[in-house]
Amino acid sequence: MSLASVMVMICCLLLTGATFIVAENIKFILKNIEGQNSITVYLFKDADLEKVKLGINNIENISSYDFYSKEEAIKDYEGMLGERVSGFFKGESNPLPDAFHVSFSDLSQYSATISEIMKIEGVDTTSDRSEIAEKLSNLKHIFAAISFWIVISLGAVSLLIISNTIRIAMHNRRFEINILRSIGATNNFIRLPFAIEGVAIGTFSATLSFFALRIIYSWFVKIANNTIPFNILPFEKFSNQMLIMFISMGLILGLIGGLVTIGKYLKKEMSEVVVW
Amino acid sequence: MITITNIKKVYEKNIFALNDVSLNIEQGEFVFVVGASGSGKSTLLKLILKEEEITSGNIFISGANITRIKKRELPYYRRKMGIVFQDFRLIDKMTVFENVAFAMRIVGANERSIRRRVPYVLSLVSLEGKSNRKPCELSGGEKQRVGLARAIVNNPKIIIADEPTGNIDPSMSYEIVELLANINLHGTTVIMVTHDLSVVEKFPFRIIELCSGKVRADSAGFIDYQSENITKVS
Ligand SMILES: Nc1ncnc2c1ncn2[C@@H]1O[C@H](COP(=O)(O)OP(=O)(O)O)[C@@H](O)[C@H]1O
Ligand SMILES: [Mg+2]
Numbered sequence: 001m002s003l004a005s006v007m008v009m010i011c012c013l014l015l016t017g018a019t020f021i022v023a024e025n026i027k028f029i030l031k032n033i034e035g036q037n038s039i040t041v042y043l044f045k046d047a048d049l050e051k052v053k054l055g056i057n058n059i060e061n062i063s064s065y066d067f068y069s070k071e072e073a074i075k076d077y078e079g080m081l082g083e084r085v086s087g088f089f090k091g092e093s094n095p096l097p098d099a100f101h102v103s104f105s106d107l108s109q110y111s112a113t114i115s116e117i118m119k120i121e122g123v124d125t126t127s128d129r130s131e132i133a134e135k136l137s138n139l140k141h142i143f144a145a146i147s148f149w150i151v152i153s154l155g156a157v158s159l160l161i162i163s164n165t166i167r168i169a170m171h172n173r174r175f176e177i178n179i180l181r182s183i184g185a186t187n188n189f190i191r192l193p194f195a196i197e198g199v200a201i202g203t204f205s206a207t208l209s210f211f212a213l214r215i216i217y218s219w220f221v222k223i224a225n226n227t228i229p230f231n232i233l234p235f236e237k238f239s240n241q242m243l244i245m246f247i248s249m250g251l252i253l254g255l256i257g258g259l260v261t262i263g264k265y266l267k268k269e270m271s272e273v274v275v276w
Numbered sequence: 277m278i279t280i281t282n283i284k285k286v287y288e289k290n291i292f293a294l295n296d297v298s299l300n301i302e303q304g305e306f307v308f309v310v311g312a313s314g315s316g317k318s319t320l321l322k323l324i325l326k327e328e329e330i331t332s333g334n335i336f337i338s339g340a341n342i343t344r345i346k347k348r349e350l351p352y353y354r355r356k357m358g359i360v361f362q363d364f365r366l367i368d369k370m371t372v373f374e375n376v377a378f379a380m381r382i383v384g385a386n387e388r389s390i391r392r393r394v395p396y397v398l399s400l401v402s403l404e405g406k407s408n409r410k411p412c413e414l415s416g417g418e419k420q421r422v423g424l425a426r427a428i429v430n431n432p433k434i435i436i437a438d439e440p441t442g443n444i445d446p447s448m449s450y451e452i453v454e455l456l457a458n459i460n461l462h463g464t465t466v467i468m469v470t471h472d473l474s475v476v477e478k479f480p481f482r483i484i485e486l487c488s489g490k491v492r493a494d495s496a497g498f499i500d501y502q503s504e505n506i507t508k509v510s
Contacts, residue, residue, distance in 0.1 A: 031446035179365045182327070183426070187383040 002165040002201075009162070009205035009214070009253065012154035017213045019147035020245070021238065026140045028233050033132060038103040038116070040068065040127040045097065047122030054101065055120030061113045062103040070096040097124060155253065162201055162257030166194050170265045177266075186214050191262045200259025202250030210246050214239065277303040277465055278324065278434070283320050283333030285489075293319040295489035296333075301467065301497075303433075306460045307471045308476050317469040320486070321436050324467070325357065326350060337434075340499035355383055358427030358464075360456075364419040366411040372398065372422050373407040379426045397425045401455055404446035417448030424455055428464070435459060437468040441475060449475050457481075 031077075043052060056065050060139055073096045074089055089095060104113055170177065180190050217235045223234045278301040279435040289458060297351045301307055302396055309317050322328040324335060326342055335342045337356075345353050364374050373394055380390045388498050400419040411419055419439055437456065441449035453468070453475050460466045470476060485493040 065441075100399075175365075176367055179367065180358060180382065181351075182325075182354065183379055183382060184351045184353075185352045189351075191384055 002161075004207070005158070005161040005165040005201050006205045008154075009158045009201065009250065010209045012151070012158045012253075013209035013249060014213055014216075015062070015147075015154055016249065017209065017242055017246065018060055018152045019143075019151060019233060020242065021213075021217060021233075022143060023140065023147070024238055025233055026136055026143070028231075030136055030140070032231065033136075037105075037107050038101055041100045041102050041117055042097045042124045043099060043122050044124045047098070047124075050121075052100070052120055052122045055123075056102065056117070059113060059116050061104050061106055061109050061116075063103050065100050065102045068099045068101050070094050071097050073099065095260075115142070148199070155249075158253050159257045162198055162254060163261040164263045165201065166258050167265060169197060170194060170262065174177065174274065187266055191259070192265065194259045194262050195255060198254035199251055201257075202252070203247060204250075205252030206246035210239075210243050253270025277301055277305070277338060278467075279336040280376055281334050281336075282362065283323060283335065284331045285316070285323060285328065286331045286396070292322075292489050294323070296487075297491055298333075299491065299494070301483065303465055304460070304463050306466045306479075306481040307456060307468070307480055308479075308483045309467060309486060310471055310476060310483060311492070315486040316489040317486055318438055318468075321438050321467065321469060323502075325351065325359070325436060330452075355430060356433050358430070358432035358435045360420070360423050360427050360435065360440045361496060362439040362442040363489060364411070364416075364423045364443070366422055368411055371408050371410060372403060372414070374413065376425045376429050379429050383430055393429060394425075397429045400458075401425045406452070415448070416444035417451060420442070420444055420448075420452050421455065424452070428459055432464065434465045434467065437466070439469055439471070441470060441472055446472075446474070453479060491510065 039050075041056075043049075054064075056062055071094070074094055077096075102117070103111065103197075117123060117126060177190055214235050221232055221234060277318075278299070280297060280299040280301075283294055283297050284292065285326050287293055297316075297320065309320065311317050319328065324342075326345060330343060330448070341351070346433070368380065376394045377390045381394065381481075393474060395404060395407065396409055401424050403418065403421055403425065406414065408417065411422065414422070423440070425439075430484075435456065441452050446450065449472060456466050456468060457479060483493070483495040484491060
């Protein structure tokens with residue numbers, strides 16, 4: 001079994017797997033954002049809290065709200081920044097604005113409600129996530145297109161390398177193949193060990209890739225959960241799908257790579273069998 | 277058994293390897309094919325084995341025209357013949373036992389019959405003690421006996437041997453042909469190509485001489501090979 005074909009195959013599978021994971025995560029984040037019926041309304045430093053409350057009360061589509069002070073906000077950041085840093089920003093030097101958490105009753109009036117909120121005096125901005133959602137969804141499409149071509153071309157390279165590996169294996173064993181043929185072995189009999197080799201390369205690479213991806217991803221999840229304000233799917237969410245996908249890709253690439261090469265080889269280079 | 281009618285084999289435009297050869301070989305016959313190098317002996321065997329296409333003419337085996345055999349039927353056709361090569365064609369990394377056994381595996385024999393049959397066949401060629409040796413540990417004569425064992429293990433109707441004594445010690449040549457003669461005694465047709473006339477003259481078998489792709493001489497009819505066979509063995 002050639003190291004090169006296993007390596008290329010692993011690269012192909014890892015990239016395919018990474019693509020799949022990123023796509024799944026974007027889908028997951030999008031769903032979260034779209035399903036979110038609460039936003040944060042940030043106020044100017046000098047805003048009159050009571051006036052803003054009144055304004056919010058007047059908007060029909062708001063089902064509930066609660067105040068989210070800058071002190072609370074800095075506390076929530078403590079986990080991320082560490083106590084020493086956050087302590088630095090406490091009291092007068094707190095750079096964060098006061099805010100309200102606001103929930104909507106009817107999500108379909110999302111943008112209309114947002115613009116009503118923006119009209120309230122003292123409101124600076126809202127954590128309007130619809131823009132992010134739009135960007136993410138664009139990203140998803142671009143990403144899908146790019147990854148499609150990456151996967152296709154890496155698949156082709158894998159096929160090429162596997163086929164080359166098997167051709168070399170057959171060439172090394174051409175003497176045996178010759179004997180086999182001249183004493184009446186069928187092509188299937190000759191093919192079998194080489195087909196098995198192709199399949200072995202495929203499944204071996206698939207298994208290695210699966211575990212490699214699992215390690216890399218859980219390591220990535222640890223980092224992401226501390227830095228990105230979105231939740232990321234744990235590997236277990238798609239480990240079954242991933243394993244099936246990897247093994248079947250490995251099998252198919254290995255088998256096709258093997259069989260096509262063997263077929264070609266038996267037809268071409270073996271046409272004159274016995275050299276006396 | 278084997279009827280050859282007016283076969284021609286032209287390799288390239290002007291190379292007439294065989295030019296209008298007709299022969300009839302009976303079941304159970306032992307035939308030496310002799311002739312100078314390049315006279316077409318190997319080509320004749322290749323045509324019988326369907327390693328090469330006949331340019332014109334026909335070969336019938338047991339009445340069946342072999343030009344009609346389809347590509348995918350070829351392996352099954354070859355299994356009816358045992359082939360012995362000048363260069364033995366053993367697989368170096370396999371033991372003597374395995375070299376013979378894999379000919380049985382090819383035809384899908386089960387392990388039990390392999391374990392029973394291979395030692396028996398090896399005893400026929402007096403190699404029962406060497407079944408775990410590798411070919412590289414054997415002498416030329418012994419290697420060819422492994423080749424013989426492999427050729428007969430599937431009970432072929434015909435044995436085809438192209439210069440089976442060509443690569444071995446002349447003193448061992450006689451022994452190899454004697455083994456072939458013994459196999460022939462059980463009814464197997466043997467066609468053996470050789471240019472070792474010193475061996476040929478020690479046996480009472482039919483001799484066909486090829487010269488430039490034509491049959492120059494054929495001893496058929498002059499020797500009663502069947503009865504000679506019997507006297508020779510007794
Ligand atoms: N594959 C081939 N292509 C072209 N010419 C060949 C081929 N095989 C044999 N010949 C030619 O055919 C003739 C007969 O060859 P061959 O049957 O091998 O003779 P022999 O076995 O009696 O020495 C020779 O002239 C040889 O050069
Ligand atoms: Mg020859």
